[in-house]
Amino acid sequence: MAIKFREVSHVYSQGTPFEKVALNNINLHIEKGQFVGLIGHTGSGKSTLIQHFNGLLKPTSGEITILGQKINDPNTSLREIRQKVGLVFQYPEHQLFEMTIFKDVSFGPENMGLSKDEVDHRVREALSMVGIKEEMYEKSPFELSGGQKRRVAIAGVLAMKPEILVLDEPTAGLDPKGRDEILGQIQMLHESLGITVILVSHSMEDIAKLVDRIIVMHRGSVALDGAPDSVFEHVEQLEKMGLAAPQIMYIMKALREKGLDVPTNILTVEEGAREIAALLKKQK
Amino acid sequence: MLRDITIGQYYPTDSWIHRLDPRVKIVSTFVFIIALFIANRYIGYALTFLFLACIIAISKVPVKFMLKGLKAIFVIILITVALNIFMTPGDTIIWQYKSLRITGEGLYLAGLMALRLIFLIIGSSILTLTTSPIQLTDGIESILKPFKKVGIPAHEIAMMMTIALRFIPILLEETDKIMKAQMARGADFESGGGIVKRAKSLIPLLVPLFISAFRRADELAMAMEARCYRGGENRTRMKQLVIEKRDYVAMAVMIFFTSAMILIRFI
Numbered sequence: 356m357a358i359k360f361r362e363v364s365h366v367y368s369q370g371t372p373f374e375k376v377a378l379n380n381i382n383l384h385i386e387k388g389q390f391v392g393l394i395g396h397t398g399s400g401k402s403t404l405i406q407h408f409n410g411l412l413k414p415t416s417g418e419i420t421i422l423g424q425k426i427n428d429p430n431t432s433l434r435e436i437r438q439k440v441g442l443v444f445q446y447p448e449h450q451l452f453e454m455t456i457f458k459d460v461s462f463g464p465e466n467m468g469l470s471k472d473e474v475d476h477r478v479r480e481a482l483s484m485v486g487i488k489e490e491m492y493e494k495s496p497f498e499l500s501g502g503q504k505r506r507v508a509i510a511g512v513l514a515m516k517p518e519i520l521v522l523d524e525p526t527a528g529l530d531p532k533g534r535d536e537i538l539g540q541i542q543m544l545h546e547s548l549g550i551t552v553i554l555v556s557h558s559m560e561d562i563a564k565l566v567d568r569i570i571v572m573h574r575g576s577v578a579l580d581g582a583p584d585s586v587f588e589h590v591e592q593l594e595k596m597g598l599a600a601p602q603i604m605y606i607m608k609a610l611r612e613k614g615l616d617v618p619t620n621i622l623t624v625e626e627g628a629r630e631i632a633a634l635l636k637k638q639k
Numbered sequence: 640m641l642r643d644i645t646i647g648q649y650y651p652t653d654s655w656i657h658r659l660d661p662r663v664k665i666v667s668t669f670v671f672i673i674a675l676f677i678a679n680r681y682i683g684y685a686l687t688f689l690f691l692a693c694i695i696a697i698s699k700v701p702v703k704f705m706l707k708g709l710k711a712i713f714v715i716i717l718i719t720v721a722l723n724i725f726m727t728p729g730d731t732i733i734w735q736y737k738s739l740r741i742t743g744e745g746l747y748l749a750g751l752m753a754l755r756l757i758f759l760i761i762g763s764s765i766l767t768l769t770t771s772p773i774q775l776t777d778g779i780e781s782i783l784k785p786f787k788k789v790g791i792p793a794h795e796i797a798m799m800m801t802i803a804l805r806f807i808p809i810l811l812e813e814t815d816k817i818m819k820a821q822m823a824r825g826a827d828f829e830s831g832g833g834i835v836k837r838a839k840s841l842i843p844l845l846v847p848l849f850i851s852a853f854r855r856a857d858e859l860a861m862a863m864e865a866r867c868y869r870g871g872e873n874r875t876r877m878k879q880l881v882i883e884k885r886d887y888v889a890m891a892v893m894i895f896f897t898s899a900m901i902l903i904r905f906i
Contacts, residue, residue, distance in 0.1 A: 442820075
């Protein structure tokens with residue numbers, strides 16, 4: 356079991372007029388190796404939730420177990436947990452600070468107290484995983500394009516070799532090409548390394564394409580939880596929460612209402628195209 | 640983590656004090672501070688204590704918030720008290736060790752000084768806790784307006800203050816975010832080590848913070864220009880400051896309090 360939440364609540368600024376309940380009695384189990392999508396409207400508690408995964412925030416009440424270690428236990432080393440749970444924040448490129456790309460990525464492994472050779476090895480590995488070429492290693496991270504900066508920042512977390520990788524909207528503010536590259540690399544990481552990945556996103560298309568489980572947050576609670584097709588069945592409920600199903604689902608539904616015989620549980624454009632093509636062939 | 644800092648933090652609630660005109664509150668605070676320095680006897684501070692207690696009760700701000708500001712100057716109070724206790728010359732010697740001595744006069748003065756500092760902080764906290772930053776700068780701009788003729792750029796000063804105040808919470812939030820991002824990469828901001836080591840550990844925080852501050856400044860300047868901002872000339876406001884009946888009452892109370900303080904000193 357990678358992550359286990361038992362009746363976890365989190366309240367910000369407790370006892371002041373700014374008090375806000377961000378998480379309300381969350382029960383959650385995430386298995387090792389799962390690829391989980393986390394969606395929810397702004398302010399639904401997603402960001403608060405993921406900061407509990409590596410102990411940056413502690414629950415106001417309840418119990419969290421990460422990779423078998425209890426977060427509340429004073430004997431638990433938070434540094435160790437933060438190394439095992441790699442957390443990539445929104446706009447991670449804002450955390451870059453070193454003179455060269457190579458040095459910035461080595462910040463994490465160096466903090467772990469690894470030998471110079473090991474740091475060197477991990478940095479190269481992480482940078483090649485995100486597709487940054489060797490001739491760029493000595494460049495300043497501030498000279499890069501937005502998408503490249505973000506990949507360098509993600510490499511900074513990957514270099515710590517986390518067992519669980521949490522990404523908070525890794526594609527926000529990127530162009531379609533940058534977005535596809537990053538998502539492709541995340542999928543590759545999940546498949547080749549077999550690590551647990553938790554992806555926070557606003558884009559239903561991205562989520563539907565990649566993950567094998569979706570958790571929907573609403574007002575600090577888990578509203579829906581299950582496989583993508585079963586979650587997207589609840590379109591009305593999602594819309595009430597200010598969310599939506601992937602656009603292709605709406606198209607398939609509209610076609611169906613027109614009397615065409617197409618399935619409506621389609622999640623990706625490719626699948627949809629295949630179904631429509633098959634239908635056209637049949638009609639001929 | 641950084642949420643606890645209350646430099647000029649506004650406590651939003653609806654009270655008689657909150658609704659006062661900011662100009663009246665700023666001038667009153669100023670007068671209050673002068674009155675504090677007029678007093679030189681405990682009886683004067685007894686009156687001040689009563690006065691503050693009444694205002695805090697009316698303002699509906701929990702006393703806890705009022706006292707928060709004191710934590711920051713606790714060391715200064717301690718030093719002041721220590722200096723006054725040991726450095727005041729006097730005849731009634733209570734305790735002596737070589738050239739170090741405590742006199743009755745010293746104790747008396749140290750107490751007065753400590754009270755003066757405490758009341759000073761609480762008095763100014765009342766202003767910032769009950770007046771939103773925007774109101775505060777509006778008030779300052781309005782007070783400074785007459786000095787425009789002697790070359791004081793009232794509007795520009797107010798605008799700079801507004802922007803600075805506006806950015807305090809944003810930068811705090813940003814600091815919090817960057818700290819967390821670096822902590823997720825194993826950075827350690829809390830535990831000790833030598834001064835050099837601690838200063839070095841701040842680089843991963845300060846570099847991104849400066850970059851983001853400059854970026855924000857750039858964006859803000861651009862956004863202001865895009866909306867044709869060109870200084871205070873001929874600008875009108877949505878909310879005009881108006882002196883109302885309650886403001887006259889407040890002024891009367893302040894005049895009464897100040898006269899009482901002067902009377903206590905000179906009789």
